[in-house]
Amino acid sequence: MLQTLSTLDDVQSMYDWFEQMRETQPVWRDEKSGCWHVFRYDDVRTVSTEYSTFSSERRRPGGFARTTEGSTNGQVRMGRSLLTMDPPEHRQYRNLVSYAFTPRAIDRLRGRVADITQHLLDEAGGSGKMDFATEIAYPLPTIVIAELLGVPTSDRPLFKRWADVLLSRQLSDAEFFRPQNEQRDHPEMQRISHTFEEMSDYFRQRLEERKCTPGEDMMSDLLKASIDGEHLSMEDTISFCIILLLAGHVTTTNLLSQAIRCFDKHPHALEQVRRQPEMMPQAIEEVLRYASPVWRLVRTTKEAATIAGVTIPKNEMVFAWLASANRDERQFPEPEHFDVTRTPNRHVAFGHGIHFCIGAPLSRMEAAVALPIILTRLAHLRVAYEESPELFEGRALFGFKRLPITFEKEG
Numbered sequence: 345m346l347q348t349l350s351t352l353d354d355v356q357s358m359y360d361w362f363e364q365m366r367e368t369q370p371v372w373r374d375e376k377s378g379c380w381h382v383f384r385y386d387d388v389r390t391v392s393t394e395y396s397t398f399s400s401e402r403r404r405p406g407g408f409a410r411t412t413e414g415s416t417n418g419q420v421r422m423g424r425s426l427l428t429m430d431p432p433e434h435r436q437y438r439n440l441v442s443y444a445f446t447p448r449a450i451d452r453l454r455g456r457v458a459d460i461t462q463h464l465l466d467e468a469g470g471s472g473k474m475d476f477a478t479e480i481a482y483p484l485p486t487i488v489i490a491e492l493l494g495v496p497t498s499d500r501p502l503f504k505r506w507a508d509v510l511l512s513r514q515l516s517d518a519e520f521f522r523p524q525n526e527q528r529d530h531p532e533m534q535r536i537s538h539t540f541e542e543m544s545d546y547f548r549q550r551l552e553e554r555k556c557t558p559g560e561d562m563m564s565d566l567l568k569a570s571i572d573g574e575h576l577s578m579e580d581t582i583s584f585c586i587i588l589l590l591a592g593h594v595t596t597t598n599l600l601s602q603a604i605r606c607f608d609k610h611p612h613a614l615e616q617v618r619r620q621p622e623m624m625p626q627a628i629e630e631v632l633r634y635a636s637p638v639w640r641l642v643r644t645t646k647e648a649a650t651i652a653g654v655t656i657p658k659n660e661m662v663f664a665w666l667a668s669a670n671r672d673e674r675q676f677p678e679p680e681h682f683d684v685t686r687t688p689n690r691h692v693a694f695g696h697g698i699h700f701c702i703g704a705p706l707s708r709m710e711a712a713v714a715l716p717i718i719l720t721r722l723a724h725l726r727v728a729y730e731e732s733p734e735l736f737e738g739r740a741l742f743g744f745k746r747l748p749i750t751f752e753k754e755g
Contacts, residue, residue: 346374346381349639350737359680362668371654380662385672385692387651391643391664393697395430398643398662400699424580425587426702434698440569440576441588442702444492444562450705453488454713460487461714465721470753473728477747480718481600482507482593485710489592493585494561495550502546503589508745509539510590540586547585548578562588595694596707598637598743599628603715605747606631608727610682614719617684621716627684628711632670633691634682639667639742641695666692667742722751 349355365372365383372381382391391398426437443449461484468479483500490497551563558564566581576584607614617627641664649656656662670691671679694701701707719725727733731748 346739348737348739349735349742351735352733355735355742358667359671362665362671366668366672370652371656378661380656380660382651382662382664383668383672384652385669385675388664388666388669388692389696390651391662392641392692392695392699395698397646397649398664399430399646400428400434400643401430425583427587427591427699431698436571437580437584438698438702440566440571441562441584445702445705447705450709453706454709456491457484457488457710457713458717460484461717465718472753473748473750475746476604476749477597477601477744478504480714481597481604481744481747484600484714485593485596485707488706488710489589492562492592493588494554494559494563495589503593506539506543507590507594509535543586543589544582547582551578551581551585591701592703592706594741594743595637595701595703596710598741599631599707599711600714601744601747602635602637602742603628603631603711604718604725604749605727605733605744606635606682607719608725613682613684617716618719623684624716625708625712626687626689628708628715629689629691630682630684630686631711632693633676633686633689634670635742636667636670636691636693637742638693638695639740640665641699666695722749725749725751 345361347354347358347361349358362383365381370382370384370387372383373379374381382388424433424437426434429437461480464480464483468474474480482504486500486503487497490500490503547563551567554561554564554567558567563581563585566576566584569576607617613627613630617623643662643664645656645658645660645662647658670676670693673679675690676686694704694707726749728748728750732746733744733748734746736743736745
């Protein structure tokens with residue numbers, strides 16, 4: 345049954361449910377929320393790819409609505425978002441930041457990622473135990489994306505507080521799709537609304553500073569950018585910065601923690617990558633498939649659509665379950681088996697089609713650089729399950745708020 349992820353037992357229950365739904369109800373309508381759910385690999389790719397039918401554009405709930413003159417009626421000042429655009433607008437806006445994620449640009453960051461990893465291990469590695477999620481997996485990608493944007497990494501505690509509010513408890517489907525007037529009075533929506541207000545005000549101040557003193561960073565580049573001869577509005581620029589800050593670290597944070605958990609649960613795989621370090625990129629792809637950091641995408645039908653013999657009416661919300669697609673036995677032989685030699689491995693952990701995660705190359709590089717350093721310096725690493733690892737509570741993301749580990753002290 346559809347449930348919130350609170351514990352690792354919940355995660356396994358969901359995987360079991362996915363398997364059942366792929367076989368019995370590959371397209372299912374949840375009567376409680378009125379939303380549709382798609383589970384099979386081919387169907388998830390269809391929903392992710394065919395934007396003319398399954399649109400990313402949707403009317404946001406009350407707490408996330410876009411306004412242009414401040415915050416009114418509990419609504420947040422937000423510009424347009426790459427996550428909720430269709431072509432051609434999506435392509436135009438995506439091109440504004442794509443230069444930062446080219447192979448050449450990513451390659452230039454490798455040395456910096458290695459230095460940050462070593463520094464974080466120096467800070468955290470003296471006692472033989474640590475919270476891997478908060479001491480390594482969160483700060484590493486946060487520092488990288490903050491430096492790309494041009495915001496002080498000294499503001500990391502502020503970024504973490506925002507992320508904790510937005511990720512610590514994701515709204516249920518029924519809560520998320522409440523009528524707008526009900527959402528304004530919902531305590532969780534009020535917290536989220538306030539957090540987005542703080543983020544908006546923060547980036548507004550930083551962008552105003554960049555107007556006076558441009559730098560060699562993405563905020564300065566966005567202020568100079570234009571589409572069809574017109575510069576981005578301040579609201580759109582702020583929205584870009586917020587999305588890049590959040591999306592730029594969340595997936596990598598989850599990927600790093602999931603890699604440690606997977607290697608802990610499958611020591612033979614860990615031995616393989618220790619013996620053959622060149623296998624690490626392939627192992628990372630298997631982590632992405634086996635323990636998908638992002639569990640689902642949401643789309644809206646622009647017209648009636650038939651999938652697996654079931655017709656979904658126009659203007660319906662559809663969830664495409666990436667985590668289920670990545671365990672579909674029709675695409676992946678022995679999907680429950682963690683196999684770092686798996687090939688081909690055409691997982692959809694980063695989505696598919698025009699909304700394929702723009703930061704995927706950065707996330708892959710950060711993991712490929714950091715994990716060998718971590719595994720080398722933290723000998724006999726194991727997850728301390730007796731200290732109760734803590735998941736982000738929700739259905740959209742599979743990541744750890746806390747992941748206690750123990751290891752052999754250096755020296």
